[in-house]
Structures are given as C-alpha cells and as structure tokens.
Amino acid sequence: MLSLHKVCVRYGGLSALTDVSLEVGEGEFVTVIGPNGAGKTTLMKAISGVVPLAGGRIMLSGTDLSKVPAQKRPHLGLAHVPENRQVFGGLSVLENLALGTTSLADPARREANIEYVLDLFPILRERTTQLAGTLSGGQQQMLAIGRGLASSPKVLLLDEPSMGLAPSIVDMIFERIARIHRETGLTVVLVEQRAIEALELCTRAYVLTTGRVVASGAGRDLMRNEEVSRAYLGA
Ligand SMILES: Nc1ncnc2c1ncn2[C@@H]1O[C@H](COP(=O)(O)OP(=O)(O)OP(=O)(O)O)[C@@H](O)[C@H]1O
Numbered sequence: 001m002l003s004l005h006k007v008c009v010r011y012g013g014l015s016a017l018t019d020v021s022l023e024v025g026e027g028e029f030v031t032v033i034g035p036n037g038a039g040k041t042t043l044m045k046a047i048s049g050v051v052p053l054a055g056g057r058i059m060l061s062g063t064d065l066s067k068v069p070a071q072k073r074p075h076l077g078l079a080h081v082p083e084n085r086q087v088f089g090g091l092s093v094l095e096n097l098a099l100g101t102t103s104l105a106d107p108a109r110r111e112a113n114i115e116y117v118l119d120l121f122p123i124l125r126e127r128t129t130q131l132a133g134t135l136s137g138g139q140q141q142m143l144a145i146g147r148g149l150a151s152s153p154k155v156l157l158l159d160e161p162s163m164g165l166a167p168s169i170v171d172m173i174f175e176r177i178a179r180i181h182r183e184t185g186l187t188v189v190l191v192e193q194r195a196i197e198a199l200e201l202c203t204r205a206y207v208l209t210t211g212r213v214v215a216s217g218a219g220r221d222l223m224r225n226e227e228v229s230r231a232y233l234g235a
C-alpha cells in the first residue's frame with residue numbers, strides 16, 4: 001500500500017536519507033527504529049511531502065506521491081502526527097480535533113471520528129474546551145494522535161510519540177496505538193527511538209542508521225538480531 005523505492009533526501013550538502021526502500025502492506029503495523037539523527041523524522045516528512053526527494057520514488061496505493069503536493073496528501077488518506085506534537089495551542093481540544101476532520105465531507109463521519117477519539121482518550125473528553133497549549137505533554141500527544149485519527153486515514157504516520165514523556169504515559173500511549181491498529185485495521189508506520197517497545201508492538205520493522213536501512217524483519221526477530229541488540233537494545 002505504501003512503498004518507498006531508493007528514496008534520497010538531502011539538506012544542502014548533507015545526505016539525510018540514502019537509497020531507503022521499504023514496503024508497508026495494507027493493515028500492517030511497521031516500525032522504523034534508529035538513534036538520534038538517523039533520519040526518522042526526515043523519512044516521515046518525505047512521505048507526507050514536507051521535504052522534497054532528491055531521488056527515488058514513493059507510491060501510495062498505486063499513486064506516485066511526487067505528483068501530489070503535501071497539502072493534498074491527507075485527501076489520499078495519509079495522516080502525519082509530527083514530532084513534538086504541534087497541536088494548535090490557542091485552540092481548544094475540540095477545535096483541534098475538528099480541524100482533523102476537515103477533509104471529510106460527511107458530518108456524521110466527522111462526529112463519529114471525534115467520538116472515537118474521545119472514547120480512546122477519556123481525559124480529552126473531560127477537557128474539550130481547554131486550550132490545547134495548556135494541556136500536559138502526554139495529553140497533547142493524545143490530542144495530536146487523535147487529530148490524525150479524526151481524518152479517517154488509511155495510513156497513520158507517528159513520529160516518536162514517546163518523546164519527552166514519562167514511562168507510564170509512554171506505556172499508555174503505546175497501548176492505545178496498538179488498540180487503534182487492532183480496532184480500526186488501519187495501516188500504521190511508527191518511528192521510534194524506544195526500540196524494545198516499538199519492536200514488541202509492530203508486525204515488521206526496519207532499522208535506520210545514518211540515513212540507511214541496515215536491517216529489517218519481524219519485530220521479534222530483530223530483537224534477537226545481535227547487531228541490532230548491541231546497537232539499540234543495550235545488550
Ligand atoms: N532542516 C534541516 N536542515 C539541515 N539538516 C537537517 C534538517 N533537518 C534534519 N537535518 C539533519 O538530518 C539528519 C536526520 O535528521 P532527522 O531529524 O530526520 O533525524 P531523527 O532520526 O528524526 O532524529 P531524532 O531521533 O533526534 O528525532 C540529522 O543529521 C539532522 O541534523
């Protein structure tokens with residue numbers, strides 16, 4: 001459903017991604033792990049169109065994304081939950097969620113999606129009128145995921161939802177991501193530095209190091225991969 005073929009991204013003279021190829025099947029939960037600066041965020045931005053490709057190709061359900069500008073990609077079913085949340089701080093929780101639904105024509109669908117998010121994260125239901133900028137970090141992460149989900153995406157791109165959050169909140173967020181995948185059957189691409197948890201959640205994973213895919217396979221197999229465990233799992 002989503003396929004990257006030899007994708008290259010450069011920032012000036014720096015190669016952030018080099019010949020990155022990966023495949024994500026419909027309904028799959030794929031995770032990309034890698035250390036700081038590996039190019040994980042760049043990969044997400046390349047898929048959502050925030051950064052241009054210096055080479056290679058990205059296809060989504062048979063459409064070559066190079067022909068689709070970033071602002072049109074949500075209409076193809078791509079939802080990108082960016083690093084550091086980036087909720088609209090001056091808008092309420094409900095207004096943020098409503099913004100996630102603007103690509104949907106059917107008002108009943110919009111409402112059902114917002115209800116689903118509020119069921120998933122009951123703390124947000126208690127705070128629908130609160131300004132998003134005054135939410136805690138964990139609540140903002142829930143809102144950012146919720147806003148992405150509210151658009152009825154086919155593919156949900158999650159960029160390090162664990163960043164800067166306490167371990168108990170991270171566990172809860174990961175549990176909800178697994179639940180979203182289980183209940184909605186949508187395709188999930190999660191990039192994470194928290195390798196162990198991410199490998200446990202996913203069906204398949206890729207390991208990214210300095211802009212290159214250095215390993216891939218089933219999450220559980222990668223956990224047993226010696227090179228991966230030495231580099232990422234502290235074993
Ligand atoms: N706008 C930019 N201009 C120049 N270099 C950039 C830019 N954005 C990222 N880079 C560089 O590209 C490389 C990959 O960065 P990226 O943010 O994709 O890594 P990451 O894997 O998401 O890291 P982290 O785990 O810290 O979020 C890094 O060396 C970074 O310094």
Ligand SMILES: [Mg+2]
Nearest residue numbers: 040041083160
């Ligand atoms: Mg990043």
